[in-house]
Amino acid sequence: MKNQEKLTWDEVKAMYAETDRMFKETDKKFDRLEKMIDKDRELIGGISRSNGEFCEEYFINTLKENPTLLGEKYEHVINYLKPSPPIVINDEYDLVMFNGTTIALIEIKYKTDTNDLRRLLSKLRSFRANFPKYENYKIYLCLASFRFPQNVRSRAAEEGVVLLQQRGDVIEVVSENVTTW
Numbered sequence: 001m002k003n004q005e006k007l008t009w010d011e012v013k014a015m016y017a018e019t020d021r022m023f024k025e026t027d028k029k030f031d032r033l034e035k036m037i038d039k040d041r042e043l044i045g046g047i048s049r050s051n052g053e054f055c056e057e058y059f060i061n062t063l064k065e066n067p068t069l070l071g072e073k074y075e076h077v078i079n080y081l082k083p084s085p086p087i088v089i090n091d092e093y094d095l096v097m098f099n100g101t102t103i104a105l106i107e108i109k110y111k112t113d114t115n116d117l118r119r120l121l122s123k124l125r126s127f128r129a130n131f132p133k134y135e136n137y138k139i140y141l142c143l144a145s146f147r148f149p150q151n152v153r154s155r156a157a158e159e160g161v162v163l164l165q166q167r168g169d170v171i172e173v174v175s176e177n178v179t180t181w
Helices: 009-065 114-130 150-159
Strands: 076-081 093-098 102-111 138-147 162-167 170-173
Touching: 009 076, 009 093, 009 102, 009 138, 009 162, 009 170, 102 114, 114 138, 114 150, 138 150, 150 162
Parallel strands: 102 138, 138 162
Antiparallel strands: 076 093, 093 102, 162 170
16 A cells, blocks of 8 residues: 555544544534524523413403304303313313303414314313213304414314404404304
């Protein structure tokens, strides 16, 4: 082998030491980067939580102030309803409106997707199981949000879910094909 340079043991140790130093420096940079990313995640998570809380407060306060939906007046409006023991299915309901014959189960999301519709439909089953005294009441399933993508609007129409959207200072029903269960 021509032009092969021979290294001394001290040179090899020096190369390993330099490589080790470079790896440690890179690890420190990655640690700083991870901390920056964690701070960004925390900030974004805080913004997301704030948006969700703002959306919930808007719909809860507006419906408590004017408890009318789909031509029905409601006497009781309860936010964050949880069943009392014995609990058949552990669940929580963002907003529930009652009158003598009708219940509106309302799930509130800042931004919706079709998974929110799926979860809302499962809440009908859990509500019926947890509150059997309301078995003869008709129930509207409602999804309240500031924004509904077209695929959510289409799927809600297929499922008969009521969509509630902010329109200025009022809540607008933007649904087609509303079903009662």
